[in-house]
Amino acid sequence: MGKSMDxxxxxVTDRGLIxxxxxVSLVLEAVRGGVSAVQxxxxxxxxxxxxxxxxxxxxxxxxxxxxxxxxxxxxxALAAGADGVHIGQEDIPYHQVRSMLGPNRIIGLxxxxxxxxxxxxxxxxxxxxxxPVYSTKTKKDTKEPFxxxxxxxxxxxxxxxLITIGGVNKQNLASIMATGMDGVAxxxxxxxxxxxxxxxxxxxxxxxxxxxxxxHAVMQHQ
Amino acid sequence: MGKSMDxxxxxVTDRGLIxxxxxVSLVLEAVRGGVSAVQxxxxxxxxxxxxxxxxxxxxxxxxxxxxxxxxxxxxxALAAGADGVHIGQEDIPYHQVRSMLGPNRIIGLxxxxxxxxxxxxxxxxxxxxxxPVYSTKTKKDTKEPFxxxxxxxxxxxxxxxLITIGGVNKQNLASIMATGMDGVAxxxxxxxxxxxxxxxxxxxxxxxxxxxxxxHAVMQHQ
Numbered sequence: 001m002g003k004s005m006d007x008x009x010x011x012v013t014d015r016g017l018i019x020x021x022x023x024v025s026l027v028l029e030a031v032r033g034g035v036s037a038v039q040x041x042x043x044x045x046x047x048x049x050x051x052x053x054x055x056x057x058x059x060x061x062x063x064x065x066x067x068x069x070x071x072x073x074x075x076x077a078l079a080a081g082a083d084g085v086h087i088g089q090e091d092i093p094y095h096q097v098r099s100m101l102g103p104n105r106i107i108g109l110x111x112x113x114x115x116x117x118x119x120x121x122x123x124x125x126x127x128x129x130x131x132p133v134y135s136t137k138t139k140k141d142t143k144e145p146f147x148x149x150x151x152x153x154x155x156x157x158x159x160x161x162l163i164t165i166g167g168v169n170k171q172n173l174a175s176i177m178a179t180g181m182d183g184v185a186x187x188x189x190x191x192x193x194x195x196x197x198x199x200x201x202x203x204x205x206x207x208x209x210x211x212x213x214x215x216h217a218v219m220q221h222q
Numbered sequence: 223m224g225k226s227m228d229x230x231x232x233x234v235t236d237r238g239l240i241x242x243x244x245x246v247s248l249v250l251e252a253v254r255g256g257v258s259a260v261q262x263x264x265x266x267x268x269x270x271x272x273x274x275x276x277x278x279x280x281x282x283x284x285x286x287x288x289x290x291x292x293x294x295x296x297x298x299a300l301a302a303g304a305d306g307v308h309i310g311q312e313d314i315p316y317h318q319v320r321s322m323l324g325p326n327r328i329i330g331l332x333x334x335x336x337x338x339x340x341x342x343x344x345x346x347x348x349x350x351x352x353x354p355v356y357s358t359k360t361k362k363d364t365k366e367p368f369x370x371x372x373x374x375x376x377x378x379x380x381x382x383x384l385i386t387i388g389g390v391n392k393q394n395l396a397s398i399m400a401t402g403m404d405g406v407a408x409x410x411x412x413x414x415x416x417x418x419x420x421x422x423x424x425x426x427x428x429x430x431x432x433x434x435x436x437x438h439a440v441m442q443h444q
Contacts, residue, residue, distance in 0.1 A: 046310075046312035046313065047294055047295075047309075047312070047313045047314045048311075048312045048313050048314055048315065049312065051314050051315075051318070072269055073269075073297065074296075074297035075295065075296035075297040075300075075314060075319075075322055076314070078297075078318075078322055079314050079315075079318040079322070087269075088268075089270075090268035090269070090270045090271065091268060091269045091270050092269045092270055092273050092297060092298070092301050093270065093273075093301075096273070096300075096301040097297075097301075100297055100300055100301070
């Protein structure tokens with residue numbers, strides 16, 4: 001897998017939203033639709049079950065080359081052979097996670113303020129997730145949203161891959177991507193969709209079109 | 223610390239029981255009273271806070287030579303420099319925990335049945351915790367209690383250090399220790415006590431007396 005990850009359409013799982021459907025097959029449907037990275041987030045699952053679920057998903061994702069990132073639980077990522085870990089500001093400090101995971105696994109970090117962004121920019125963390133863009137009901141905590149202007153400002157502050165999460169949907173996706181994000185992370189727009197595959201495909205198409213236009217504009221400048 | 227751990231009076235923490243008291247100072251009081259090992263158990267604390275709490279407790283326990291064991295969270299134990307990890311049957315499988323922790327850290331495993339005990343006996347897990355002895359309200363799950371006869375039977379099945387948890391108190395402590403346990407693990411009898419130090423001292427005295435009598439009996443046989 002290496003670290004050349006495609007951040008375009010980054011799915012974050014939430015079993016609370018998937019209704020009476022199996023998580024692994026739902027994720028695989030979403031990958032068929034165009035999801036390019038998957039973060040498995042489980043807040044209350046026993047560690048043994050989490051490892052099994054992650055290992056199973058990792059096996060099933062193998063042929064798609066889509067990386068599996070584990071939310072928070074470093075030891076679950078190690079035990080399941082996942083590609084990386086995503087941590088938040090309240091999780092284990094980045095440098096400790098890096099020393100446990102080694103140099104080759106991906107580490108992503110959520111940042112909620114510009115100060116956190118600047119601090120993270122000085123580390124070798126692999127990507128940053130700005131959250132939230134907008135207010136959302138998925139996460140209980142209420143942090144000041146970045147907004148589109150905030151995303152542009154953040155983009156100017158770091159060369160690291162940037163994604164953003166929190167209130168992204170197909171209506172606002174184009175304007176979010178236009179701020180220079182490498183991708184967007186979504187929870188409910190895919191997990192709660194009647195067809196996760198169709199939902200992912202529609203979102204992936206929008207992202208592909210935007211990226212094509214951006215590349216075109218860059219080429220015209222050259 | 224090495225692996226020569228004194229299992230006599232093994233405190234398992236529960237912040238839900240300590241009322242309006244600070245956890246670290248409560249544990250240190252209990253250690254002054256005679257607690258010989260501490261397991262930090264946190265089921266819903268963010269990982270970063272858990273690491274801080276564990277690191278702080280580890281520092282404060284350093285001079286007492288009392289080992290700090292972390293419940294379940296291998297990465298928290300690694301990040302905080304704790305002495306080991308205690309896992310249950312629903313946590314990450316033992317051999318994976320061992321490969322993450324290396325040979326020198328302590329790993330304890332909860333066993334709820336004789337089959338689990340026999341399986342664990344074939345591994346190099348450092349100690350086993352039989353649970354429960356009696357029915358208890360601390361843990362929500364309801365497993366068949368071992369009872370005193372069950373503890374004696376378990377004792378005959380393994381040479382590994384054995385402790386037991388679940389309904390132990392000062393009234394039944396002597397008869398539990400008489401079955402050949404290396405120690406007992408307690409939650410509420412210490413965490414909920416008005417004076418954790420006095421509670422620990424009273425329990426430690428009972429254990430010391432029993433062990434003295436047992437040694438005496440052994441010497442008379444020789």
